[in-house]
Amino acid sequence: MAIVQPLETAPGVRRRLELRSPSTLEPIGEIEVQNADDVRAALERARKAQPAWAALPVEERARTLERALKLVIERQDEIIATVIEETGKAQGEALSMEIFASCDVLSYYAKRAPKFLRPEKRRLHGMLRFLKKLQVVYRPLGVVGVITPWNGPFILSLNPSAQALVAGNAVLLKPSEITPRSGALAGEILRDAGLPDGVLQVLTGDGETGAALCEAGVDKICFTGSVSTGRKVATACAKQLIPCTLELGGNDPMIVCADADLESAAAGALAGAYMNTGQYCCGTERVYVVDEVADAFTDAVVARAAELRQGASGEFDVGAIFWDRQLEVIDRHMADAVERGATVRVGGRRNPELAGLYYEPTVLTEVDHDMLIMKEETFGPILPIMRVRDEEEALRLANDTRYGLSATVWSKDPYRANELAKRIEAGGVCINDMTMTYGCPEAPFGGLKDSGVGQVNGEHGLKSYCHAMPIITDRFGGRQARGFYPYNAKKDAGLRRVIRMVFDSPLRRFLG
Numbered sequence: 001m002a003i004v005q006p007l008e009t010a011p012g013v014r015r016r017l018e019l020r021s022p023s024t025l026e027p028i029g030e031i032e033v034q035n036a037d038d039v040r041a042a043l044e045r046a047r048k049a050q051p052a053w054a055a056l057p058v059e060e061r062a063r064t065l066e067r068a069l070k071l072v073i074e075r076q077d078e079i080i081a082t083v084i085e086e087t088g089k090a091q092g093e094a095l096s097m098e099i100f101a102s103c104d105v106l107s108y109y110a111k112r113a114p115k116f117l118r119p120e121k122r123r124l125h126g127m128l129r130f131l132k133k134l135q136v137v138y139r140p141l142g143v144v145g146v147i148t149p150w151n152g153p154f155i156l157s158l159n160p161s162a163q164a165l166v167a168g169n170a171v172l173l174k175p176s177e178i179t180p181r182s183g184a185l186a187g188e189i190l191r192d193a194g195l196p197d198g199v200l201q202v203l204t205g206d207g208e209t210g211a212a213l214c215e216a217g218v219d220k221i222c223f224t225g226s227v228s229t230g231r232k233v234a235t236a237c238a239k240q241l242i243p244c245t246l247e248l249g250g251n252d253p254m255i256v257c258a259d260a261d262l263e264s265a266a267a268g269a270l271a272g273a274y275m276n277t278g279q280y281c282c283g284t285e286r287v288y289v290v291d292e293v294a295d296a297f298t299d300a301v302v303a304r305a306a307e308l309r310q311g312a313s314g315e316f317d318v319g320a321i322f323w324d325r326q327l328e329v330i331d332r333h334m335a336d337a338v339e340r341g342a343t344v345r346v347g348g349r350r351n352p353e354l355a356g357l358y359y360e361p362t363v364l365t366e367v368d369h370d371m372l373i374m375k376e377e378t379f380g381p382i383l384p385i386m387r388v389r390d391e392e393e394a395l396r397l398a399n400d401t402r403y404g405l406s407a408t409v410w411s412k413d414p415y416r417a418n419e420l421a422k423r424i425e426a427g428g429v430c431i432n433d434m435t436m437t438y439g440c441p442e443a444p445f446g447g448l449k450d451s452g453v454g455q456v457n458g459e460h461g462l463k464s465y466c467h468a469m470p471i472i473t474d475r476f477g478g479r480q481a482r483g484f485y486p487y488n489a490k491k492d493a494g495l496r497r498v499i500r501m502v503f504d505s506p507l508r509r510f511l512g
């Protein structure tokens, strides 16, 4: 049963999609697919509204985020209910991933955006500093298109939109067709917090709407989603010569060293692999454990995994797969692994007790790098464990992938863990923890290899919604320009003397 199904519509009329709950498979609503004309009209409204918004002091724009924070707290039950209806995730995950994380980012940028975006006086180097002054001002780009996926449907819509807005941009937000109401709610809350009309508009639809947004003439695209769509977005942005950030998929490794605290590592493996039913971009998708602790670690994982409660209502640990398309990927990767000799230690099948899209939390052993489960992003509650000779082999296998989003290392020796972490080809690494880089705005977040382009969040991410514009002022009111022409031998000789004095003498220490 497809979670999103096209409805029959008359020719020339906008397409409509019917949505179903992944928990019950019952219909939960319909959306209209907004087309290129709708996107162009929204862009026109955004262009009209943006200059007045950008002209407000950043402190005032930051106060909108403060008010949005209050609204998220007040309306948390409504947000949680909407997210759960569209995704079937566990209540604790809706609370931590969507509400806590949203409060944290709103509070973070509301408090710090005025400082991060303040014009900066920068001291010039060498002789220039005696002649010129430099100021860098952060100008908003204009209108930013934000395209988001379904796995963190509220936070992943709210966070980039809030950053682009506080930087003075207008935003056109296109949430996933799987979770349109969670995305729309993020937009509604930001608007209710006091955004002027047209500054933030939510577009509903699927790939047609997303593609139209990329081609509409916006000034930047912030995309979060799959590698294959990311390539299309990058191509569209390249054609228009606009910047984009691409936060894409991953196949994140976990390395368990011989000296790891095995109980913590086992608990971390479970959280990394099963949180959000494994549909977490930085989820643990592969575990490499060194031979001497492999049995003890695997036993601890198996015992804990067998105790997890899966459900559709009440208290449970592992929820639904949010989309039947993802369930098909999980089935395919699992069938391939089993056919190639993997052993299922826990789970390994769709949950027969539950009517919706449920796959049991699964532990696999005897896996290898010929299997899809180790090579590709599975995005499901599957934890494959591979026994390796030593940490060097773990490192080689961890890097044997086209992805590079994040990774984890588990060891009691901080120095060794750090040295190992630095050699992993990933956007970020967590030591003795599941990956939580997205939750630390001070940590630049973004993938290597196929996992993305650019980094988001924090001061650097916020500034990427702006053009850092240098304003250079001559200290002598432009008098230097008077001596520019004519070129002659006397001036050339003078410049040669300066080159010698500044770059080829002990003065270089001060002037170079």
Ligand code: NAD
Residues within 6 Å of the ligand: 147, 148, 149, 150, 151, 152, 156, 174, 175, 176, 177, 205, 206, 207, 208, 209, 210, 211, 212, 214, 224, 225, 226, 227, 228, 229, 230, 232, 233, 246, 247, 248, 249, 250, 280, 281, 282, 377, 379, 405, 447, 451, 452
């Ligand atoms: P997806 O690429 O199918 O869709 C993402 C968004 O792009 C949706 O809104 C979709 O409607 C839109 N879209 C589809 N075709 C488009 C086109 N041609 N042009 C523009 N937009 C288009 O991804 P998904 O299945 O929704 O999300 C799951 C993927 O997202 C996983 O691979 C996951 O790892 C990744 N993800 C990455 C991060 C990160 O920060 N790196 C975070 C969350 C999810």
